[in-house]
Amino acid sequence: MGEFDLIARYFKRPPRHAAVGVGDDCALWQPTPGSQLAISCDMLVQGRHFFADVNPHSLGHKALAVNLSDLAACGAKPLAFTLALALPEVNEPWLADFARGLFELADAFDCELIGGDTTCGPLNICITVFGEVPVVNGRSLALLRSGAKAGDDLYVSGSLGDARLALSVRQGKLTVPVDVLTAARARLDWPAPRVALGLALRGIATAAIDISDGLIGDLGHILESSGVGARVRVDQVVKTIACCAQTTKPKNQAGADLVLEDWRALALCGGDDYELLFTAPPRHRAAVAAAALASQTPVHCIGHIEAGAGLRLVDDQGLALPDHYASFDHFA
């Protein structure tokens, strides 16, 4: 099967909102008057972002999900995406499953595939996603990293650390009961982009980011962009671990129970969480709660923003904890 047959069979669908979709030199898109386009781009590489034996159905989902998560962090409504795909070979069952995972999620968000590229090479998936944000009275409603203010509350959605738990099991560093592993792997393989929460936080949150490289690293981007610091109640973060923190007994490589320090590391620098980390002033506490309810997304307050630069980790008694956690760096 050639390149053009492959595109026609698996990826070409009639345009819905695009003026021109897949199949010309360019896609053409007519922007909504008075809106800003939000654009983001993520590349997934075999061996770095997923294992060679990954389920193509979940890979198709995840490749788009991590991009939609960036739109969510910006408060942008998904519109469309391009897909560039390097494939080592044309494996039709694999492609059919990949396309199914991709389009199931795309359709759930009415996000249209409008173009892309297909070539032969080591497996690599590059998606560029487009969303839109209203501009009201000349002011964009986009959620940026740079708007956090001293005194703001610091929130995180959903749960952190579960994806990293699944990864640690896969790497042989942990053992966990099968039901825990199933739940944790669902978080690793089928992340749910927090689009509804991002939209609901427009006009409420002062800054937002999605957590892909671990809470500490991604919080660092907000602090740096906003020129502020933060105090994080670490054990409030640990409590967000959904799969097993409270009820089960994972073991480490040596067969010992995990200790609090292990849980803290999972929650603070897990990575692959795709939850939203955001700030909002205390006067918006009720509005944050209403946004969480409206978007059916759990939200936890885990600390607050301070004027002094730097990140201060404290336990539930307010005692300072050493920060020896590090987030995921793609070149570390």
Place this chain on the structure above:
Amino acid sequence: MGEFDLIARYFKRPPRHAAVGVGDDCALWQPTPGSQLAISCDMLVQGRHFFADVNPHSLGHKALAVNLSDLAACGAKPLAFTLALALPEVNEPWLADFARGLFELADAFDCELIGGDTTCGPLNICITVFGEVPVVNGRSLALLRSGAKAGDDLYVSGSLGDARLALSVRQGKLTVPVDVLTAARARLDWPAPRVALGLALRGIATAAIDISDGLIGDLGHILESSGVGARVRVDQVVKTIACCAQTTKPKNQAGADLVLEDWRALALCGGDDYELLFTAPPRHRAAVAAAALASQTPVHCIGHIEAGAGLRLVDDQGLALPDHYASFDHFA
């Protein structure tokens, strides 16, 4: 050097026209009222699109050039692009040269890098480019593949086959004098996207495509999309070969002179040409000539569009030639 240092050092520049550029979850772009966005995406893979020992300066240029060429074929004005880069290692001199080639071309077209992704993996460069096309009285001025009409003239810009000539020398299939090779390699390594011509052809051309996979294959896309056929005067195409068709004596592997058939194959299915192939009605001949002059781009008429489906190749006496040429397919 980590991922974020790498981006900051080589790829982050202050936004010029973007509301938000590199460094947040999404870039933000305010579209020009009344315009359509043109979006295209190309992925370049080592071993498939370039050799491992490629000059990073020319690779940076070419990675963006092939994308700008898609905008040119659409008649779109370049605005911005995202860059996703998988690198096997952080090689600073390589990155500096790559970024230099990329930004030299970007600056020449005032096309702004607004976001992207950087990760560790087999060398892969994925660029998504954004342009805009005016919409006048509800009608887009974009040049599509689907507008060719029976009776239209068929034109090609610049020269075809030179890049393939350089590739054939590199592959050991041809030998050519050093000055010819230098000129041919410049065409392979430093393609010049025909943006000015594409803009000048708005309202004049009925259909357009850029030639990346060879004239025959890319003409096939116009014919299929437009539901028409074409008659191509092959030796008019051969005459476009700039480097050496008229004046020098390349040799094949066996040491023999190239024959007319070799020249025809180079011109018809060379690939990597990045010239514009377009159609226009005979009443626009003067306007096509004026567009060529205004954009300082040579343009040749090589045939015309016919109602009957299919491609008919003829020599300069009008005699039918067999079509045993094939264009480049990334999975063939």
